[in-house]
Amino acid sequence: MASVRFKNVDKWFGKTQVLHDINLDIKESEFVVLVGPSGCGKSTTLRLLAGLEDISAGDIYINDKIVNLLEPQHRNIAMVFQNYALYPHKNVQENIIFGLKRAKASRDLIESRLDKASKMLQLQEFLQRKPAQLSGGQRQRVAMGRAIVRDADVFLFDEPLSNLDAKLRNQMRYEIRRIHREYQTTSVYVTHDQVEAMTLGDRVVVMKDGYIEQVGTPMELYLQPKNIFVATFIGAPSMNILDATLYPEYIELEGQKLPLATNLVKTSVPSDGQKVKFGIRPDFFQDEQLISAGEALTTLPNVHIDIIEPLGYDRELNLKLGHQTLKARLDLRSTAREGDTINLCFDMRRAHIFDIETEKNLTI
Amino acid sequence: MNRKRSLLQNMLLTLAIVAVLFFCLFPFVQILSTSLKHQFDWGNPSLIPVKINLNAYKELLGFVQATEEQIPATVKKLLENPLITPEQREKILAKYRSTSDVFPFPRFFLNTFLLSASAASVSLALAVLGAYAFSRLRFGGRTIIQRSILFVYMVGGVLLMVPLYQMSVKVGLARTVWGSLLSLLLIYIIQTLPVSLYMLGNYFRTIPYSIEEAATTDGCSRLQSIFVIIIPLSVPMLVTVFVYCFIIAWNEFLFASVFLKQYHMFHTLPLALQSLFVSKNAIWDRIMAASMLTLIPVIVCFMFAMRNLSGGLAEGGVKE
Ligand SMILES: Nc1ncnc2c1ncn2[C@@H]1O[C@H](COP(=O)(O)OP(=O)(O)OP(=O)(O)O)[C@@H](O)[C@H]1O
Ligand SMILES: [Mg+2]
Numbered sequence: 001m002a003s004v005r006f007k008n009v010d011k012w013f014g015k016t017q018v019l020h021d022i023n024l025d026i027k028e029s030e031f032v033v034l035v036g037p038s039g040c041g042k043s044t045t046l047r048l049l050a051g052l053e054d055i056s057a058g059d060i061y062i063n064d065k066i067v068n069l070l071e072p073q074h075r076n077i078a079m080v081f082q083n084y085a086l087y088p089h090k091n092v093q094e095n096i097i098f099g100l101k102r103a104k105a106s107r108d109l110i111e112s113r114l115d116k117a118s119k120m121l122q123l124q125e126f127l128q129r130k131p132a133q134l135s136g137g138q139r140q141r142v143a144m145g146r147a148i149v150r151d152a153d154v155f156l157f158d159e160p161l162s163n164l165d166a167k168l169r170n171q172m173r174y175e176i177r178r179i180h181r182e183y184q185t186t187s188v189y190v191t192h193d194q195v196e197a198m199t200l201g202d203r204v205v206v207m208k209d210g211y212i213e214q215v216g217t218p219m220e221l222y223l224q225p226k227n228i229f230v231a232t233f234i235g236a237p238s239m240n241i242l243d244a245t246l247y248p249e250y251i252e253l254e255g256q257k258l259p260l261a262t263n264l265v266k267t268s269v270p271s272d273g274q275k276v277k278f279g280i281r282p283d284f285f286q287d288e289q290l291i292s293a294g295e296a297l298t299t300l301p302n303v304h305i306d307i308i309e310p311l312g313y314d315r316e317l318n319l320k321l322g323h324q325t326l327k328a329r330l331d332l333r334s335t336a337r338e339g340d341t342i343n344l345c346f347d348m349r350r351a352h353i354f355d356i357e358t359e360k361n362l363t364i
Numbered sequence: 365m366n367r368k369r370s371l372l373q374n375m376l377l378t379l380a381i382v383a384v385l386f387f388c389l390f391p392f393v394q395i396l397s398t399s400l401k402h403q404f405d406w407g408n409p410s411l412i413p414v415k416i417n418l419n420a421y422k423e424l425l426g427f428v429q430a431t432e433e434q435i436p437a438t439v440k441k442l443l444e445n446p447l448i449t450p451e452q453r454e455k456i457l458a459k460y461r462s463t464s465d466v467f468p469f470p471r472f473f474l475n476t477f478l479l480s481a482s483a484a485s486v487s488l489a490l491a492v493l494g495a496y497a498f499s500r501l502r503f504g505g506r507t508i509i510q511r512s513i514l515f516v517y518m519v520g521g522v523l524l525m526v527p528l529y530q531m532s533v534k535v536g537l538a539r540t541v542w543g544s545l546l547s548l549l550l551i552y553i554i555q556t557l558p559v560s561l562y563m564l565g566n567y568f569r570t571i572p573y574s575i576e577e578a579a580t581t582d583g584c585s586r587l588q589s590i591f592v593i594i595i596p597l598s599v600p601m602l603v604t605v606f607v608y609c610f611i612i613a614w615n616e617f618l619f620a621s622v623f624l625k626q627y628h629m630f631h632t633l634p635l636a637l638q639s640l641f642v643s644k645n646a647i648w649d650r651i652m653a654a655s656m657l658t659l660i661p662v663i664v665c666f667m668f669a670m671r672n673l674s675g676g677l678a679e680g681g682v683k684e
Contacts, residue, residue, distance in 0.1 A: 072577070
């Protein structure tokens, strides 16, 4: 267990800067998830922490000690590589116990860890095979096993489940949570997967183009995104962002005047007909016919239904409001049909208003 | 390749292959044939000996001593003369048994083997470390150093012989046997190192770096990861490089002829064969048998290298 701290860390590759002023405090036994689009610097961040790349500026601390110049082998971290990086000449078993053996662990410990990990990762049948004789998903599980058997201070996972099928992925996600609850090892986990980010992370770090956009608990990111990028990146389907005009008492959306909830917009924001972006999650819409009386909801009347996608557990509506498109996720009881119009209700306190220039959230 | 080759094309191709093979292999067949012939058979153009003669091999490998038969009859008569004292008799006999006539093949073989094997081992060890540095580490002057090493290789050979010999005389190495052998060893190492570095460096570059990174996060230092990851993954190439160095040293004549000229017992096989060739009473079966025996390690090495060239050891470690 260890705490980790990035302080004003920059990373340059030649003349391009790929990480800008990264500041991040990770507490002991915290599970932090890094998300962001491809190429935003997630792997680079992990590699800096692992010591596989030198930092260009700033400091990295592990347990309050600066580790900038410490070699990877002395940092006591275990890493699952994005490309697996298995030892091709060693079989699965030797791959998994390699780190323990180097650390001169006792034979009993090695046995029991190997046993546990291979069971959990469903690798028992493959222990004697070489990596070349495994499928992509099996290799990925070996890479995972190699990391989790170790007594490391920090676990680094670089998209460890990306190659598994949906079922196995859910299973592994659950196992990772269990391992973390049992051993409480500080972990940094990179993923593209919304669900992994939301379910695994004590906190989630959203990155873009080498900048940290926002750090927070999954619910914070979901309910209070700092800007349009985070708002649309977190949550699936992503938040509707609509053109709107802001007035002191109401917001105008395609000719409809929707009264604002009190305290929605900070008073410092000029609101005399200024163009803004209006954000509302598809999950927060409801069919007017299905709500019980007494709920203080705002209604968006006569929205044209373009296409309906039934997803089983709910129905996803693609809608047209004037020239703009939006999505709504309604529960199964809704009887809406394609081509109809529908009155959508939502809680204005769940909506967000973003600055059109800076894209910052004006409501938090 | 076009699968629809006509019969004529096929025949021409086969003919060409046979011709090339014949051209390459005929000398070896000739050597083998002559080494098995009796003296009366030498002039016979047929490749198949009239009667197989293994004496040359036996003699070279030390199964039979040079016999007294070689002593001419007149001398034998002389020896039977009771007036000759035992000391005088020994003196006369020694002339015929003198080592200048006996060809100590096993000794030459051992000389060559030890010299070649040590040159190849040292060259390989240095090449592993050097090639690792060239392929993995970033340091100032890397390109310049790399190029100048290749440059040494291209210049090498005859041009450097006189200066190198002068140097070893100046330093005092050429004054003793061991010094001369050391100089020769160093020269073989330096001669083979550039190509070894080049071959190994290129091979190391095909091993994904992230495998080593994984080893370092698992607790290996850089040097340990060379031993635990790089070397096991490069076995085929290491064997190839060793064989390459070994054969170069095994066949080398020029430098050996200069540095070992005066030390007959330390001659290597190419030198020894040369002296057999130029000796007045050229005994062809013996020369050819010696040539044949000299070839054997080369062939063994070659087959060993072929077996190991299959490669593909580093597959499966990383996602392509
Ligand atoms: N060794 C390198 N040399 C130069 N540029 C690099 C190097 N490694 C990464 N980069 C660049 O740094 C940026 C961040 O790369 P990184 O691998 O951290 O992205 P990532 O967030 O992990 O992306 P992905 O989700 O696709 O894995 C990219 O633009 C990439 O091109
Ligand atoms: Mg990555």
